[in-house]
Amino acid sequence: MDVVVVETTQLGDPSYLVHDGTVALVIDPQRDTDRVETAARAAGVAITHVAETHLHNDYLTGGLILARDHNARYLVNAADNVAFEREPVVPGRAFKVGRLSVKPVATPGHTHTHLAYVVSDPDAGTGVRLAVFSGGSLLYGSVGRTDLIGPEETAGLAHDQYASVRRLVAEATPDAILYPTHGFGSFCSIGPASRIPASTIGEQAASNHALTDPDEDHFVRHLLANITAYPSYYAHMSPLNALGPGPAILDMPESVEPAELERRLEAGEWVVDLRNRVAFAASHLRGSVAFEYGMGSSFTSYLGWVLPWNQPLTLLGAHADVEKAIRDLARIGFDSPDAAVGVDPGALAPGALLVQYPITDWAGLMRDRAPGETVLDVRRTEEFSASHVQGAANVPLHELLRRVDELPTARIWVHCTSGYRASVAASLLHRAGRDVVLIDAPFREAADAGVELTGAASG
Known part of the structure; x- marks a missing residue:
């Protein structure tokens, strides 16, 4: 057995191509299925089975489309209420993929109907003999969060999760390689998720x-105490996955004409500038907002979390960045955004006003902040509680659009952990007519610059 990992680092979620050299099972594919198909061609195998561990809450599946395109069996839990034809999976009822044996295991916790798959190869040779594909059950260092169904279900699912991981370990051997669907960077994990690249059932049992x-x-108490906010677009993913998402539309659109872009800005539509935060702050189209592209997993999760669902969206930036952003956004259902391609905002909309706001560091805050001006921390509440600038206000980035009116009218100095969320927040505040300064500096450098901190980690 060989396992090809198809990483989606932007969301912290890998998919898997599992094969015996001839035929393959795909587990939890993302909506942009061309990456899995490329992996299958490189391995010289035919995709005959596609399986879901659960109805995903953090991305749209490509499973249905992939199965149809390859005339493959589409395996979904028999207990899931879905609107499409599938092969219902029954826990404990094993099936074959070539010479591989695949056993579905009931692992409720992340969802009520969650499955894991234990795959064994009786003739592994130098390949993998036993592998566990755990979805959102057992993760590296932790488990999948249990609060995505509803608050009234959270505690019960946490108890289920405790039992499920033990059931899963009992189904395998200590040397079985563990392949979870949610990794570091996914908001579907909870607790002390690990950055390690690989692990076994035995290693997880010990740690x-x-x-x-x-x-x-x-x-359960520990798990519930560590539950944090998750992106708002999650609310749309599971229902859409139950309906059966269509294919990802990855075509590059024609560049929006200058007059039309100016109209969209004047109308208050969402125009997203993908350039780096320094360039945006120095000069950008009035009414546009900054979501810097190329910053790991930040772009997709935070754009989907911050901006309203299912509203017109126009991307501004270099061709390569726009192309990649379209792919990333398709994974979470932001389909077919328009684009104005170019890195000079003045050339994209010559009739629109160019504006700017200042950027500084922690020393600049200490030097230039006037009495009565607000320091705004846009990190999540648990980050703020651990340590924050003395006297700072806290409005998490994902709450900012609906809470702008709560902020004082004086100048606002915005920061986060690294500068990414603060750059988004600064652009939103500036769009709303606020006087803003972006603190583009790591929070860990604040104390060394003489900023007074408070909280558990301030010492």
């Missing part, structure tokens, strides 16, 4: 708090 904690109630 994962879900397996080492002998007290189920203590584990």
Whole structure:
């Protein structure tokens, strides 16, 4: 058995191509299925089976389209209520993919109907003999979050998760390689998720708090205490996955004409500038907002979290960045955005006003901030509680659009952990007519610059 990992680092979610050298099973494919097809061609295998561990909450699946395109069997839990034809999977009822044996295991917790797949190869040779594809059940260092169904279900699902990971470990051997669908950077994980690139069932049994904690109630209390906010677009993913998403539309659109771009800006439509935050602050089209592209997983998650769902969207930036952003956004259902291609905003809309706002560091804050001016921390509440600037206000980035009116009218100095979220927040505030300064500096450097901090980690 060979396992090809198809990474989606922007969301922290890998998909898997599992094959015996001739035929392949694909597990939890993303909507842009061409990447999986490229992997299958490179391996010289035919895709005959496509399986879902669960109805995903953080991305749109490519499973239905991939199965149809390859005349493959589409395997979805028999208990899932879906609007498309599938092959219903029954936990415990194994099936074959070539010489590979695949056993579905009921692992409720992340969702009620969650499955994991234990795949074995009786003739592995130098390949993988036993692999566990755990979806959002057992992760590296932790487990999948249990609060995505609803608040009334969270505690019960946490208890289910505790039992499920033990059931999964019992189905495998310590040397079985673990392949979770949610990795570091995914908001579907909870607790002390690890950055490690690989692990085994035995390693997790010895180190994962879900397996080492002998007290189920203590584990559940710990899990619930560590629940944090998750992106608003998650609310749309599972219902769309149950309907069966169509193919990702990845075509590059024609560049929007200058007059039309100017009209969109005047109308208050969402025009997203993909350039780096320094260039944006120095000169940008009035009414546009900054979502810097190329910053790891930040772009997709935060754009989908911050901007309203299903509204017209226009991307501004270099051709390569726009092309990649279209692919990223298709994974979360932001389909077919328009684009104005170019890195000179003045040339994209010559009739629109160019504006700017200042950028500084922590020393600049200490030097230039006037009395009565607000320091705004746009990190999440748990980050703020751990340590923050003395006297700072906290409005998490994902809450900013609906809470702008709560902020004082004086100049606002905006920061986060690295500068990415602060750059988005500064652009939103500037768009709303506020006087803003972006603190583009790591929070860890604040104390060394003489900024007074408070909170558990301030010392």
